[in-house]
Amino acid sequence: MSNIQQTLSIIKPDAVERNLIENIKSIFIKNNLTIKEDKKIHITKEEAAEFYKVHQSKPFYEDLCAYLSSGPIVVMILEGDNAVSNNRKLMGATDPKNAEANTIRKLYGLSIDKNSVHGSDSVENAKIEINFFFKN
């Protein structure tokens, strides 16, 4: 039985800056995720704060919002079988040091904060995050 889902992916500023957009997209495509929508944008610190508000009590929140708004990012809707968990698996652990071989964060992440990609962590959050960037 297939279980088609959509999830939100973000290529973060460190990866856009290093021209890794096509490398990262090709990992999704090779692993049965279709890029339904994508756009390169540069968000404000206020928009980043809204997007990451679940983390507002964390010590890294201010730096995280400053970072996500520090340069262009690519936001994408990925679609495919179990897209939420498939994307999380392809991303690897939050800290690139702990990420499995051949995951995006192991291949490209620089540090726990400059870890190249974001991915929704549940179907429910995927809907909220997709709506945040792709309101019709």
Ligand code: UDP
């Ligand atoms: N982050 C950080 N320091 C930490 C933990 C997280 O800078 O100690 C950043 C990191 O960029 C991460 C984001 O905050 O991707 C969101 O954290 P979360 O725990 O949701 O990790 P993710 O879902 O991105 O793996």
Ligand code: MG
């Ligand atoms: Mg998260």
